[in-house]
Amino acid sequence: MSKAVLMQGNWACVEGALYAGMRFYSGYPITPSTEIAELSAQKLPLYGGKFIQMEDEISGIAAAIGASISGTKSMTATSGPGFSLKQENIGYAAMTEVPLVIVNVMRVGPSTGLPTASSQADIMQARFGSHGDYPIIAVSPNSVTETFTLTVRAFNLAEKYRTPVMFLTDETIGHAREPIVLPKPGELPIYDRVQPADGEEYMPFRVEPGEIVPRMPAYGRGFRYNMSGLFHTETGFPSNSPENAQAQIDRMFAKIYDNVDDIVTYEEFELDDAELVFVTYGSTSRSVIPAIKSLRKQGYKVGMFRAITLWPSPAKQIEALAERVKHIVVAEMNRGQYLQEVARLVKGKVPVTHIGRANSEILLPSEIEALAKEVLS
Amino acid sequence: MRSSQLVEKYFRTKNLPHIWCPGCSLGIATRSLVVAIDELGLDKNKTVIVSGIGCSSRAVGYLDFNTIHTTHGRALAFATGVKLANPELHVIVISGDGDASAIGGNHLIHAARRNIDLTLLIFNNNIYGMTGGQFSPTTPHAALGTTAPFGVVEQPFDLVKLAEGAGATYVARGTAFHVNPLVKYYKNAIEHKGFSMVETICICPTYYGRQNKSGTAVQMMHWLKDSFVLNTAYDKMPEEKRQGKHVYGEFVKKDLPEYVEEYVGIIERLKGEEDA
Amino acid sequence: MHKEIRLTGSGGQGVILMGIILAEAAVEKGLQAIQSQSYGPEARGGASKCEVILSDQPIDFPKVLEPNILVALTQDGANKYAHGLGEDCLAIFDESVEVPENLGTKNVFSYPIIETARITLGKSIVSNIVTLGVFCELTDIYTREELLSAILQRVPKGSEVLNERAFDEGIKLVRRA
Numbered sequence: 001m002s003k004a005v006l007m008q009g010n011w012a013c014v015e016g017a018l019y020a021g022m023r024f025y026s027g028y029p030i031t032p033s034t035e036i037a038e039l040s041a042q043k044l045p046l047y048g049g050k051f052i053q054m055e056d057e058i059s060g061i062a063a064a065i066g067a068s069i070s071g072t073k074s075m076t077a078t079s080g081p082g083f084s085l086k087q088e089n090i091g092y093a094a095m096t097e098v099p100l101v102i103v104n105v106m107r108v109g110p111s112t113g114l115p116t117a118s119s120q121a122d123i124m125q126a127r128f129g130s131h132g133d134y135p136i137i138a139v140s141p142n143s144v145t146e147t148f149t150l151t152v153r154a155f156n157l158a159e160k161y162r163t164p165v166m167f168l169t170d171e172t173i174g175h176a177r178e179p180i181v182l183p184k185p186g187e188l189p190i191y192d193r194v195q196p197a198d199g200e201e202y203m204p205f206r207v208e209p210g211e212i213v214p215r216m217p218a219y220g221r222g223f224r225y226n227m228s229g230l231f232h233t234e235t236g237f238p239s240n241s242p243e244n245a246q247a248q249i250d251r252m253f254a255k256i257y258d259n260v261d262d263i264v265t266y267e268e269f270e271l272d273d274a275e276l277v278f279v280t281y282g283s284t285s286r287s288v289i290p291a292i293k294s295l296r297k298q299g300y301k302v303g304m305f306r307a308i309t310l311w312p313s314p315a316k317q318i319e320a321l322a323e324r325v326k327h328i329v330v331a332e333m334n335r336g337q338y339l340q341e342v343a344r345l346v347k348g349k350v351p352v353t354h355i356g357r358a359n360s361e362i363l364l365p366s367e368i369e370a371l372a373k374e375v376l377s
Numbered sequence: 378m379r380s381s382q383l384v385e386k387y388f389r390t391k392n393l394p395h396i397w398c399p400g401c402s403l404g405i406a407t408r409s410l411v412v413a414i415d416e417l418g419l420d421k422n423k424t425v426i427v428s429g430i431g432c433s434s435r436a437v438g439y440l441d442f443n444t445i446h447t448t449h450g451r452a453l454a455f456a457t458g459v460k461l462a463n464p465e466l467h468v469i470v471i472s473g474d475g476d477a478s479a480i481g482g483n484h485l486i487h488a489a490r491r492n493i494d495l496t497l498l499i500f501n502n503n504i505y506g507m508t509g510g511q512f513s514p515t516t517p518h519a520a521l522g523t524t525a526p527f528g529v530v531e532q533p534f535d536l537v538k539l540a541e542g543a544g545a546t547y548v549a550r551g552t553a554f555h556v557n558p559l560v561k562y563y564k565n566a567i568e569h570k571g572f573s574m575v576e577t578i579c580i581c582p583t584y585y586g587r588q589n590k591s592g593t594a595v596q597m598m599h600w601l602k603d604s605f606v607l608n609t610a611y612d613k614m615p616e617e618k619r620q621g622k623h624v625y626g627e628f629v630k631k632d633l634p635e636y637v638e639e640y641v642g643i644i645e646r647l648k649g650e651e652d653a
Numbered sequence: 654m655h656k657e658i659r660l661t662g663s664g665g666q667g668v669i670l671m672g673i674i675l676a677e678a679a680v681e682k683g684l685q686a687i688q689s690q691s692y693g694p695e696a697r698g699g700a701s702k703c704e705v706i707l708s709d710q711p712i713d714f715p716k717v718l719e720p721n722i723l724v725a726l727t728q729d730g731a732n733k734y735a736h737g738l739g740e741d742c743l744a745i746f747d748e749s750v751e752v753p754e755n756l757g758t759k760n761v762f763s764y765p766i767i768e769t770a771r772i773t774l775g776k777s778i779v780s781n782i783v784t785l786g787v788f789c790e791l792t793d794i795y796t797r798e799e800l801l802s803a804i805l806q807r808v809p810k811g812s813e814v815l816n817e818r819a820f821d822e823g824i825k826l827v828r829r830a
Contacts, residue, residue: 006677006686024462045644046651050461052640055487059454062447066427066458069445070466074458092448116692176715177673177688179680219443219459220466222422226389226438228446237392237438238446283715290713365714 004179009147009169010035012180013103014043016151017075019183020190022101023049024074026063028056028082031115032171033105036077057085061102065089068098069227071195071218073155077103080113083122083129090164091130092229094252097205097213099158099193101151103167105174106333108360117360118171120282121334126166127311133249135256137263138166138311140282144178149188150308156191157263161255162213168310170333172283172362196223204236205248212255256312264314267306270296274303276372277321279342280331281307284356284363288331291368302372313341322346327375331363332356351375378415380408387411387421389441396435400582400594402553406500407436409556409577410469413563424467427456429481431473431507433500433579450481453488456495464637467567468494474501474515478534482514489543489572493636496566497574499536502581510584521588540574541629547573548629553580554601555625562627571635578605578625654684656794657717658705661730665697667781668726670807672703674785678795678803679707687712700729707794722792724784725750726766745787747780762791764826770819779819782808786823797824 007015013036017025025040037053044051050067054060057078064074078086083104093100106122108114122129126138137157141147147169158165196202196215204225205214214234217223230238231245239245256263267285270292271277278288285306295302305321307314321328327350330339339354346352355363355371384390388411397403414424424442428434430449437444443466447455452470460468477485477499488495504522505511512522512529515536519528540548547569551559559577566573580586580597591597608626611619658675662668669690676686690703704717723738724745725731731750738744738757746752748765764787770780782804789800801820808816 004680006673006680006688024458026458045640045647048644048648050640052457052461054454054457055483058451059457059484059487062451062454063458063461065447066445066455066460067462068458069455070459070462072462074462088448089451172689172715175689177676177686178712179686218463219425220423220463224421224441224443226444226446228438229448230446237389286713286715293713362716364718 002181002184004181006177007144007180008035008177009144009174010105011039012144012147013077013151013167013169013174014039015182016148017101017155018043018047019148019185019188020152020155021073021192022075022155023047024064024067024072025049025076026052026054026067026074027060027076027078028054030057030079030082032107032174033077033079033082033103035174036103036105040075057082058089061086061089061093061100064100065093065098068100069219071220073099073159075101075103077105079105080107080109080115081111083125087125087129088131091132091134093164094130094134094136095229096227097162097216097252098164098227099162099216100164101154101158101167102164103169106168106170108358114360116171118283118362119333119358119360120168120170120284121337121358122168123310123332123334123337124340126168135163135253136166136311137161137163137256137309138168139309140168140307141173142282142285142306143173144176145180147173148180148182152188152190156189159191159193160212161259161263162193162216163256166311168282170283195221198222203234205232206234207251212259260312260315263309263312264317265308266314266317267308268303269306270303271305272303273301275301275326276303276329276376277325277327278302278304278329278331278368279307279318279321279338280304281310281338284331284333287363287365288368291365291372294365294369295372300372300376307338310338313345315345318342318345322349325350327351327353329353329355329371329375331368333362334358378412383408383411383415387414387441388439392439395439397432398583400580400597401432402502402579402598403433403436403500405553405556406433406498406559406577406579407439409559410471410498410563411440412560413567416560417564417567419467419567423465424469425456425459426469426471427452427459428471429473429476431476431505432502433471433473434476436471450476450479451484452476453481453484453495453497457488457493460493460495461637461640464641468496469567470495470497472497472499474499474503474536475505475513478514478536478539485540486543489540489545489574491636492544492546492571492633494570494638495572496569497572498563498566499574499576500579501536501576502579502585504581504585506581506584510588523588536574536576537628544572545574545629546571546631546633549574549627550576550578550625552578552601552605552625554598555605558607558625565627565630569630570638571633578623655708655710656706656721657719658707658722658724659717659720659734660703660705660724661734662701662726663729664692664699664701666701666726667778668701669703671781671785672705674800674803674807675705675788676707677807678800681803682795682799684709685712687715689715700727700733702730702734722788724788726780726784743791745784745791762787762827762830764830766823766826769822769826773822774815774819776815779816782816782819783823783826786820786825787827788823789820790824790827
């Protein structure tokens, strides 16, 4: 077995991206995501890849979309205000179905907020931040090792479903250094977008039988087609027809929501006989797990459901929890964002409580333990 | 090549007719680009045309190349990614005055500063046409726009000076009337290694002309003919004859290190060090 | 084994590097480790805090709750982070730091760390490595060789001799006292 090395979360993200085949990075420096840009700048040319520091956050994502259209796996990373600035082009990537990984190392907002401190308060923005209706995939890691493996998965999902994928980490995990055993080449699966064969009769936005998304040839290969943020037909050219708009948006949603079983991943901890379940994600699970271990020692039947894929949410699993537990507590570093999704799924079948804040102080296991005791008493 | 052959070879004829108004000169500018591409013999498969949002940006839908109709103001930023990721592609950006110099002004100056091998064609009609006649950064002082009902209070950008000041290594201005030099500038711009910008003075009879009582499309074309003077001729004109005249021509042509070549040079140097 | 370590000083003193070295030396020994930091906008100056947790078990909560070892190289750092410690906590201070009254532990050691770096070694930049020498000698987590090897992997090429001397000067500070 390979040896463990100490690595920062943000570095593991870049290592994971390179492993997945990232060969283009564009972005703008912003705390606490900057190490991702720095390591990309250092490493990409060694892989024959390209790094460019753009003039702002907007061009940071725009260039990455352009590079992906050129046929190159691309990533951009940001935090806080930068995530707000990227929203319009996130919608463009969703509309044109361009594979792209957008890393958000979440910090405390609103506005400039607390730039060096951790939060999980961009969960709803990740889902609904750009205007209009569109589906999105968002994943969230809780360790340095998972930052690596989940970045690889984020690229795979982006390529497989032709969609921007949000990688929602935070300052806690992004800046933490932990031991990681780096996977060897070939150890993790790598997925590349399906391209048409040379000379194939090609319709840019038509899904071929048995496939999930339209094939996507790199620009320059000879399939001259048009990308547009306007609603477009299978030809790629704009159309004002309501029927066409409906069909396009339906297909965009279906490619994600018909495949939730493939997309959604989660972790269960001590759930078997649990009466109270914490629903949590990302770094906050690291506060919940020690609380559960302590509560279990004291005889309390508590467990954890950790969403690794946040969007689409693990709806089936959370609905099933609502049928078998007595109480759900959503733990997150904000004032109640994922709570809204969980409450929507639980439909009042069991009480749903929330514990969270976004003032830079991460939730303590003792606070979580105290809340569980209060709820169960 | 005859017009019908040009259309057949370079236009997506299924998407015609275009959406532009009668008398609009965006068609002239678009045709001039196609003539330039034809004369240079660019491979359609290796040519990417990127646009933003606005009347001019609709051109990409009609052109049979690899085309990207992006978000408002960001065409250069998308194009930067396309070019850097695949340097063998010819990347041409079509943008309007609002797209390139208002919402996208930051990308314009930085693409120029970087001297990345992109060709930016700004079809400047001095107005926001797509949204119905609001003033743009190039609308002349005191001219009327729907958002300047008492005349524009601001001073306009000189796009040639802006691009030159920001570091563009090829800068020219042509007009929709002076088509032969325009085609030449487009060709020179595309052939130039580095960031090239050609401003094309266009007319918008519908929204600029009507508000500002500029007359019919034909009268506006006459105005282009009468008021634009080649820069080399202008330089020789006595001061009194320069009144009311504008200049077109090539203004900057210089060689400086190009971004993509520089970057690829780093990759090769690192590879050499690794092999050594 | 589960040790929670809090290191504080001023930005630019190398406090974070100190934490990274402690964590890397632990990983090298096959232990679990997590290192984190909190910092303000200053690249230099300001109170910086670095935390390391070492364990022979997986580490869940990533931050220090109750330090077993505290190091403070500056008064600012001590004032901000050195209080309410458990009575078994080992507290290490630079001699220039006035030990806070509400420290909570009597297990306190003060050494002229910064002075040793500046005068004996002629480079105040190695204060953090002198501190690691003190740390190594006062605790039984690492052998001299284990920690030194982690130091030498992290310091700039060409500065190995200076840093090894700095490390040993730290060890001497404890032995002499």
